[in-house]
Each structure stands twice: as structure tokens, then as C-alpha cells.
Amino acid sequence: METERVIDNTYWINRGSRRVLTTINMQTGKSVYGERIFKINGKEYREWIPSRSKLAATIYKGFKPDSLKEGISVLYLGASTGTTVSHVSDIVGKNGKIYAVEISEEVGVKLILLAETRKNIYPIIYDAAKLEDKREILERCDFIYEDVAQRNQVEIFIKNANLFLKRGGYGAIAIKAKSIDVLAKPRDIIEKARETLSKRFSIIKSIDLYPFQKDHSIIFVKN
Amino acid sequence: MNNEDFINRARKSVKERWTVDTIIKKLIEMLDQSSKAENILFKAVYDLFFLYYPEAGAKLEEKDKFMEIMEGFSNRNSIKDNLDLSEDSMGYDLDKEDIEIIKNGVKEIMNMRSFKESIERRINEIIKEKYPNTYTVLGGVITARLISIAGSIQKLAIMPSSKIQILGTENTVFLRGKKTPKYGVIFKTKLVQSVDDNVKGKTAKIVAGYASLAIKTDVFSKEDKSKDLLRKLEEEVKRARGNGKSDR
Numbered sequence: 319m320e321t322e323r324v325i326d327n328t329y330w331i332n333r334g335s336r337r338v339l340t341t342i343n344m345q346t347g348k349s350v351y352g353e354r355i356f357k358i359n360g361k362e363y364r365e366w367i368p369s370r371s372k373l374a375a376t377i378y379k380g381f382k383p384d385s386l387k388e389g390i391s392v393l394y395l396g397a398s399t400g401t402t403v404s405h406v407s408d409i410v411g412k413n414g415k416i417y418a419v420e421i422s423e424e425v426g427v428k429l430i431l432l433a434e435t436r437k438n439i440y441p442i443i444y445d446a447a448k449l450e451d452k453r454e455i456l457e458r459c460d461f462i463y464e465d466v467a468q469r470n471q472v473e474i475f476i477k478n479a480n481l482f483l484k485r486g487g488y489g490a491i492a493i494k495a496k497s498i499d500v501l502a503k504p505r506d507i508i509e510k511a512r513e514t515l516s517k518r519f520s521i522i523k524s525i526d527l528y529p530f531q532k533d534h535s536i537i538f539v540k541n
Numbered sequence: 542m543n544n545e546d547f548i549n550r551a552r553k554s555v556k557e558r559w560t561v562d563t564i565i566k567k568l569i570e571m572l573d574q575s576s577k578a579e580n581i582l583f584k585a586v587y588d589l590f591f592l593y594y595p596e597a598g599a600k601l602e603e604k605d606k607f608m609e610i611m612e613g614f615s616n617r618n619s620i621k622d623n624l625d626l627s628e629d630s631m632g633y634d635l636d637k638e639d640i641e642i643i644k645n646g647v648k649e650i651m652n653m654r655s656f657k658e659s660i661e662r663r664i665n666e667i668i669k670e671k672y673p674n675t676y677t678v679l680g681g682v683i684t685a686r687l688i689s690i691a692g693s694i695q696k697l698a699i700m701p702s703s704k705i706q707i708l709g710t711e712n713t714v715f716l717r718g719k720k721t722p723k724y725g726v727i728f729k730t731k732l733v734q735s736v737d738d739n740v741k742g743k744t745a746k747i748v749a750g751y752a753s754l755a756i757k758t759d760v761f762s763k764e765d766k767s768k769d770l771l772r773k774l775e776e777e778v779k780r781a782r783g784n785g786k787s788d789r
């Protein structure tokens with residue numbers, strides 16, 4: 319099997335006619351959510367499934383999020399059980415950091431258990447809309463990722479960028495069209511989010527994640 | 542702070558934030574899954590039984606009836622009189638080992654039923670203790686269902702009663718201009734079920750109004766006003782019933 323680098327610690331593996339996105343497994347021998355592990359030339363590659371992770375879907379759609387680099391700090395809002403967080407953890411590596419924020423204690427439990435095995439994950443069980451309360455333990459980061467599926471997701475993103483994103487830092491926000499307004503057309507919602515974001519950031523690209531994720535887009539910005 | 546400090550804090554906040562609503566949701570889920578399991582098992586046991594004694598099977602399609610008769614089942618002879626049938630059957634003459642499987646299956650369904658009852662009892666106990674006003678208006682299981690759908694009792698407490706009234710309808714996406722459906726969880730309360738069809742909608746509205754009041758009382762003032770609530774609710778339903786009748 320051949321590999322082809324995408325971004326730091328992230329590779330396509332060519333398996334015959336198909337290619338599979340993977341990240342280099344930081345925690346050898348362990349699969350996090352049932353994903354396959356491939357061993358090639360003594361290295362372990364963990365499958366990064368586009369239907370399970372919007373960031374993986376982004377790459378499948380042809381965008382390279384190369385502002386995600388080894389060694390950077392990431393503020394991750396809406397970490398859930400840590401599916402995507404685990405891959406970002408592989409990407410930033412042992413010198414990087416992910417502050418993983420999740421509001422629900424129920425899914426937060428799994429996130430904490432994951433952080434216990436991956437030292438670069440810093441779990442915070444708290445409302446991402448109120449992170450000013452956590453200013454003492456947080457710092458300005460190189461990257462902010464948000465996937466909270468909330469009505470006010472864009473406002474939460476901007477607020478946190480103001481508080482915790484370095485100047486010149488990057489960000490990405492997953493927009494679930496249906497969470498903002500069930501009645502409006504998904505395309506209009508994305509357009510509106512884009513417009514609001516463009517007043518505050520420079521927009522790098524917005525990507526529709528169909529067919530991997532329905533009614534979802536992801537917008538990449540630069541501070 | 543390092544990763545360990547974050548983990549310790551996070552563990553602590555998880556530990557502190559659990560609420561009784563989490564258990565309520567899990568119990569309701571368990572109740573619903575058990576019902577599904579019971580139905581699946583019933584279907585499979587019934588199918589094997591039908592092969593053996595189709596004449597009886599045709600009369601026992603209804604689960605409760607099947608279970609009632611099958612309590613005393615050991616072969617065709619054991620139930621034929623109860624069903625007014627002859628022992629002569631066109632069914633497959635199963636070996637006694639296969640009949641044993643039918644009997645064990647029936648036992649499993651009975652176990653599942655008493656398991657479900659124990660879950661229901663526990664749900665009622667919890668709701669009665671934690672949310673006495675709502676318990677009085679809606680009963681334990683319906684209250685638990687509403688909590689499960691809304692996410693928490695706090696979320697219910699800030700919901701308009703018109704929304705509470707329709708919680709649990711198949712599709713909770715309400716489109717502008719469309720008539721809102723009336724058949725939510727509230728519709729399954731004893732009170733709504735007990736009135737004539739023509740006043741069910743109205744009664745559901747009344748019950749939802751009192752439910753909303755009871756929920757707010759349980760969340761905000763925490764006083765037990767259940768007697769008062771129940772009296773007023775019943776009076777109002779009575780009036781609605783009366784009006785409904787004269788309408789006809």
C-alpha cells in the first residue's frame with residue numbers, strides 16, 4: 319500500500335482503486351471509535367471516516383486544512399465523545415495541545431477517558447458560549463474549531479475567536495444549516511453565516527460536505 | 542496547568558453535574574427498548590407456536606390473549622378447551638424439545654413483562670419524589686417521557702404549554718402555516734384518554750396547561766400544590782366535557 323501526505327501526520331492510503339484517509343496513530347495499537355488501523359512499514363495509520371467527522375469530509379471534498387499543523391494549540395468547541403478530537407490529537411502530536419470543550423456531561427465522560435490516554439487533549443466540560451469564565455486556564459490558540467450545532471453557533475465562534483484566537487490564527491466552523499433555522503433553505507443559512515463571518519475574518523473557503531454529511535458546510539477563516 | 546489538572550477538573554464537573562433527569566432518560570429508554578424486545582420475542586415465539594397449532598394461533602394473535610392462554614400451555618390438549626378447539630390439528634407435530642422452546646419463550650416474555658413493570662415502578666417512584674406536582678397531573682411515565690424528549694425538567698419549565706402539548710409527535714419539525722398536530726405524549730394521559738373523542742383536543746390543551754404550571758412549581762417554588770392542581774384540573778376538564786356534550 320502506498321501513502322500520500324495530505325497535511326502533517328495525515329495521509330491517503332491507496333488501496334487498489336480506493337483511497338482511505340488516515341492519521342498517524344499517536345497511541346499505537348488502539349482504535350478510538352472502531353475505526354480500522356493499517357500498518358505500513360512499521361507505522362500505524364488510523365482510518366479517518368468522513369461520515370463520522372466533518373473535518374475528514376472536508377479533506378475528502380478536496381480541501382487541505384494545512385493550517386492544522388504539528389505542534390500547534392487548538393481550541394475545539396463541541397468536542398462530543400472525541401471522534402474528531404482524536405484525529406486532531408494525532409495531527410498536532412505530542413508537542414501540540416487541544417483544549418476540548420464539551421457541554422454535555424454524558425458525552426463528556428468519553429472525552430475525559432480519551433484525554434486520559436492522550437496527553438495532548440485538555441478536556442473542559444463547560445458551555446462554549448461562556449468560556450470567559452475559563453480565561454485563567456485557557457490561552458490564545460493557533461486554531462479554533464467549532465462544531466456545536468446550535469442556533470447561535472456563529473456568535474459563539476466569533477466570541478471565542480475574540481477571546482482566544484491569536485492574531486493571524488486560523489479557524490473553522492461547521493455549520494449545520496438546520497440548527498439555525500429549520501425553515502430557511504440550507505444554502506441561505508450558509509450564505510448568511512459566511513456574510514457574518516466575513517465582517518470579522520477573512521474567509522478562506524467554504525465547503526459543502528455533501529454527500530458525506532447532509533446540510534452541513536464548513537467555513538475556514540483567518541484572523 | 543497540565544493535562545492531568547484539566548482531567549481532574551473535568552472529572553469533578555462531570556461528577557457534580559449529573560442530575561436525576563439523566564437516570565429518568567435512561568429508564569425511559571430501557572422501558573421502550575424492553576417493549577421492542579418483548580414484541581420481537583413474542584412474534585418469534587408466536588410463529589413457532591402457529592406452526593404447531595395454527596387453529597389456536599388464529600385465535601391468539603393478540604399478545605395479551607396469547608400470554609393469558611399460554612400460561613398453562615404444555616401441548617395442544619392443555620389449551621384446546623379454553624379455545625373451544627379440537628386437538629385435531631393441521632399443524633406440524635413438534636417434538637417435545639421444540640414445545641419446550643415455546644414454553645421457555647413464553648416464560649421469557651413474562652420475565653420481560655415483569656422487568657418492564659419494575660422499571661415503570663421505579664420511574665413512578667422517582668417522579669413522585671422529585672416532581673410531585675407534575676406526577677399528580679401527568680403520572681410518572683408521561684412526565685418521564687416529556688423530560689426525555691425535552692432533555693431536562695428545566696427545559697420543560699421554560700416551554701410554553703402549547704409546545705408541551707405537542708411534544709412527542711412523530712415529527713417535531715413544525716412548518717409555518719401547517720396545522721400543528723395534537724397527538725403528543727400528553728394525549729396518552731389517563732385524563733385525555735378518558736374523555737370522548739370530540740373533547741380530547743380541548744382536554745389535552747387543558748392538561749398541558751396544568752402540566753406546565755405543575756412543572757414550573759416543581760422547578761421554581763418546589764412547593765407541593767398537587768391537591769389544589771388536581772382539583773382545579775378535574776373541574777376544568779369536567780366543564781369541557783359538559784360543553785363538548787352540549788355541542789353535539
Ligand SMILES: C[S@@+](CC[C@H](N)C(=O)[O-])C[C@H]1O[C@@H](n2cnc3c(N)ncnc32)[C@H](O)[C@@H]1O
Pocket residue numbers: 370371372395396397398399400401402403419420421422425444445446447465466467468
Ligand atoms: C455535532 S456534535 C460534535 C461532533 C464532534 N465535533 C466530532 O466530529 O466528533 C456537537 C456537540 O456539541 C456539543 N455542544 C452543543 N452546544 C454546546 C455548547 N454551547 N458548548 C459546548 N458544547 C456544545 C453537543 O453536546 C455535542 O456533543
